[in-house]
Amino acid sequence: MDENPAFKVGDQLILQGSDFSELIVRLKAAAYRVVGPMVRDGCIVFDEISGVEDLPAGFGDNQDAATYRLRQCDDMALFGYNNGPQSVKRFLYTPQREIWKARRNRKTVSIHLPDTEPVKTAFLGVRPCDLNAVLIQDRVFTRGEYLDDDYNKRRENSLIIVVNCTEAGKTCFCSSMNTGPRATAGFDLALTEILHADHHYFLLEVGSDRGLSIVAGMPCDHASDQQLRTAAESVTRAADNMGRSIDASGLKELLIRNIDNVYWDSVGHRCLTCANCTMVCPTCFCSTVEDTTDLTGNTAHRIRRWDSCFTMDFSYIHGGSVRPSAKARYRQWIIHKLASWHEQFGTSGCVGCGRCITWCPVGIDITEEARAIRQRDIRPAEVSETMEV
Amino acid sequence: MVPKKEKKKAKLAVWKFASCDGCQLSLLDCEDELLAVADAVDIANFPEASRAIVKGPYEISLVEGSITTPHDAERIHRIRRASKFLVTIGACATAGGIQALRNYTDVREFTSAIYASPKYITTLQNSTPITDHIPVDLELRGCPVNKYQLIEVVSAYLNRRKPNVSPYSVCIECKLRGHNCVMVARGTPCLGPITHAGCDAVCPGFDRGCYSCFGPKETPNTRAMAERFEEMGVSADDLVRMFRSFNAEADEFRKESIIHERQD
Known part of the structure; x- marks a missing residue:
C-alpha cells in the first residue's frame, strides 16, 4: 500500500502534539537508537530515550554567565528549554575511544582495530546552532586530507531531527552567527513546536529522503498558510529575544591585528584555564593520543581522548609549553574560534550556542571579550606605525 | 636441557613517613591486578603487606607520608640513595x-x-x-592516590614509557564522564577548576563539589577562583578551610589561604 504518496522532501507538514509519540515509535521501528533531551542531575542532557515520556515536558531553564538553573514552566512544551551542557558532539565525536590495541605473542606483535560498528542513531531535539556545529565538524573530519573514519561512520549512521528555537536563552547569540534560531538546511527533519492555549502541534519540515522515510505514513497534514505564519512568528520571537550578540563584521581582522592588545591581560587574570569552555563547545575538536600497556607489556592500547588548548601539555614541545600563561591560552582559543578558523575551514568556529558563557565557572563571556577588544582596537594605522619602529 | 633463564624482576619498595597508610593500602586494594603486580616486580619492602625486607638498591621506591621528625629528615636521604626511580605517593608526600x-x-x-x-x-x-628534602622523579597526587594511577606508574616504568597522569583540571574529567557542573548548575562551590585531575571526578559525580584531594593543578588561578567563591557567598573563614585541607602546604594553596586569614 502506498502511504501518503503526497509527501516529499521539502514538505511542510503539521504533526499534532497528541501524535508526537508516533514519531519516536517510527524511529525505533526503523531500528534507530533515539537520543534526545532529558532531565538528569539538574540539567537537560542528551541520552538514549525510550519514548516521549522521557522528554523534558514542562521544563525550562534560566541561564546566564556561570549560571544554569532548571525551572518548571506553566506549559507542557516538550522543547521549551534552551541548550544544556552537552551537544551531540558527545555521540559523533566521542570523548574517548580506542584507536587500536596490540598483542605480543612470543616474538610477534599483532595489531587489532576496534571492530565495533556505530549504532544507527536518531538525534531528536538538535537545536539549529548545534546542527551548524555538526556541519562544521563535518568540514573538519570528513573533508580534506585528514579524515576521521569513526566520525564518518557515526555521521553516516545518524539522522538529525532539529527543533527550531521559539525562545532564546540569555547566553544565546545564534542570530549574530547566522546559525539560528531556524535551521534552513542540513537536517533530516525539522520541528517547530507551537503551543497555544488549547492547541499543541509541530510544524514538521522534511529535509531529506532519510527523513521522508520516517514521516511517510504518519498522520500529518500539509501546513496551512496560517500555521506557517504562526511558526515563523514564533521563531522570530526567539530571534528578537537573543540574550547576547556579537558584532561579526570584520571580526577576523579585528582579532588578528589585536594579538598584542594589552587587554588580553585582563582575561588572563580571570581565566581558570580549566578547559570547560572547550569541553562544552560543540565545534571544539582537539584531541590527544595516549598509549598504555599492561604490567607485562604483552598488550598495549592506543586511545584518543578530547583535549583542550587550555592545558599545558597541549602546546608542549621540546623545552616546555608554548603557551604557559592563561592569557596566551584564552587568546589562542578565541582567535582560533572567531578568526583563524575561517582560514582553516572557511567558516567561523563559533555557532553562538552560548555554552562557553554559561559553563565557564567564572563567567567569562566570549561576546564581551570580543566587544572589549573592539572598543580597544589598535587601528590598522597604529599597527603599521608599530611595525615601522 | 638448559634451564630457562628467569628474567630478573625489578625490586619495588614502599616507604612510610608521616601518613595514615591509606596510599600504600591503595596498592593492596588493587585486588584484580595484585597478582600481576607481584608477578611483575619483587616486592622488597612493603610494611603493610609483609614483614620481609629485601636489601637495596631498589629500582622503584614508592614514598608515602611527609617529613615531620628530624629522624625522618635523615632517613629520606638514605632511601633516595638506595632508589633508582623514586615516586612520592599521596597528598602527605x-x-x-x-x-x-x-x-x-x-x-x-x-x-x-x-x-x-x-x-x-x-x-x-x-x-x-618530600620534594623539600630530596629530588623526586615523579609525584603522584591524591588523598589517597588513585590505585589505577599507581599501577599505571609502575607499568609505565617497567615498559619504559611515559605514565599517563595528566596535570590538568578535574573539570576535564567531569566533562569526559558527562557529569553536569555542580558549580554552574547547582551553585555549589567546587575546587575542580583549580584541582589536579586523577580521581576521575568522584565528588561531582555524586553531586558534591570537589574538595581538592589531588591539590593544585598546573597553573592554578587560585585568585580568580576565590573571587568567584566570594561572589557566591563563601565566607573568608570557609575560604581558608577550602584551601587548607589535605594539600595545605601546596605552595599556591598556602598563599591563597593566607590572603583570607583574618587578622585578629
Whole structure:
C-alpha cells in the first residue's frame, strides 16, 4: 500500500502534539537508537530515550554567565528549554575511544582495530546552532586530507531531527552567527513546536529522503498558510529575544591585528584555564593520543581522548609549553574560534550556542571579550606605525 | 636441557613517613591486578603487606607520608640513595598532608595538649613534602592516590614509557564522564577548576563539589577562583578551610589561604 504518496522532501507538514509519540515509535521501528533531551542531575542532557515520556515536558531553564538553573514552566512544551551542557558532539565525536590495541605473542606483535560498528542513531531535539556545529565538524573530519573514519561512520549512521528555537536563552547569540534560531538546511527533519492555549502541534519540515522515510505514513497534514505564519512568528520571537550578540563584521581582522592588545591581560587574570569552555563547545575538536600497556607489556592500547588548548601539555614541545600563561591560552582559543578558523575551514568556529558563557565557572563571556577588544582596537594605522619602529 | 633463564624482576619498595597508610593500602586494594603486580616486580619492602625486607638498591621506591621528625629528615636521604626511580605517593608526600595544618600554628601547643609528657616528643615545627628534602622523579597526587594511577606508574616504568597522569583540571574529567557542573548548575562551590585531575571526578559525580584531594593543578588561578567563591557567598573563614585541607602546604594553596586569614 502506498502511504501518503503526497509527501516529499521539502514538505511542510503539521504533526499534532497528541501524535508526537508516533514519531519516536517510527524511529525505533526503523531500528534507530533515539537520543534526545532529558532531565538528569539538574540539567537537560542528551541520552538514549525510550519514548516521549522521557522528554523534558514542562521544563525550562534560566541561564546566564556561570549560571544554569532548571525551572518548571506553566506549559507542557516538550522543547521549551534552551541548550544544556552537552551537544551531540558527545555521540559523533566521542570523548574517548580506542584507536587500536596490540598483542605480543612470543616474538610477534599483532595489531587489532576496534571492530565495533556505530549504532544507527536518531538525534531528536538538535537545536539549529548545534546542527551548524555538526556541519562544521563535518568540514573538519570528513573533508580534506585528514579524515576521521569513526566520525564518518557515526555521521553516516545518524539522522538529525532539529527543533527550531521559539525562545532564546540569555547566553544565546545564534542570530549574530547566522546559525539560528531556524535551521534552513542540513537536517533530516525539522520541528517547530507551537503551543497555544488549547492547541499543541509541530510544524514538521522534511529535509531529506532519510527523513521522508520516517514521516511517510504518519498522520500529518500539509501546513496551512496560517500555521506557517504562526511558526515563523514564533521563531522570530526567539530571534528578537537573543540574550547576547556579537558584532561579526570584520571580526577576523579585528582579532588578528589585536594579538598584542594589552587587554588580553585582563582575561588572563580571570581565566581558570580549566578547559570547560572547550569541553562544552560543540565545534571544539582537539584531541590527544595516549598509549598504555599492561604490567607485562604483552598488550598495549592506543586511545584518543578530547583535549583542550587550555592545558599545558597541549602546546608542549621540546623545552616546555608554548603557551604557559592563561592569557596566551584564552587568546589562542578565541582567535582560533572567531578568526583563524575561517582560514582553516572557511567558516567561523563559533555557532553562538552560548555554552562557553554559561559553563565557564567564572563567567567569562566570549561576546564581551570580543566587544572589549573592539572598543580597544589598535587601528590598522597604529599597527603599521608599530611595525615601522 | 638448559634451564630457562628467569628474567630478573625489578625490586619495588614502599616507604612510610608521616601518613595514615591509606596510599600504600591503595596498592593492596588493587585486588584484580595484585597478582600481576607481584608477578611483575619483587616486592622488597612493603610494611603493610609483609614483614620481609629485601636489601637495596631498589629500582622503584614508592614514598608515602611527609617529613615531620628530624629522624625522618635523615632517613629520606638514605632511601633516595638506595632508589633508582623514586615516586612520592599521596597528598602527605607531595604537599605535607593534613598534618601540615600545624605549619600555621605552634606545634608545641598540640604536643602539650595531647601527650602526657611532651618532653619525650621530638617533632619538627612543620610538616613538609618530600620534594623539600630530596629530588623526586615523579609525584603522584591524591588523598589517597588513585590505585589505577599507581599501577599505571609502575607499568609505565617497567615498559619504559611515559605514565599517563595528566596535570590538568578535574573539570576535564567531569566533562569526559558527562557529569553536569555542580558549580554552574547547582551553585555549589567546587575546587575542580583549580584541582589536579586523577580521581576521575568522584565528588561531582555524586553531586558534591570537589574538595581538592589531588591539590593544585598546573597553573592554578587560585585568585580568580576565590573571587568567584566570594561572589557566591563563601565566607573568608570557609575560604581558608577550602584551601587548607589535605594539600595545605601546596605552595599556591598556602598563599591563597593566607590572603583570607583574618587578622585578629
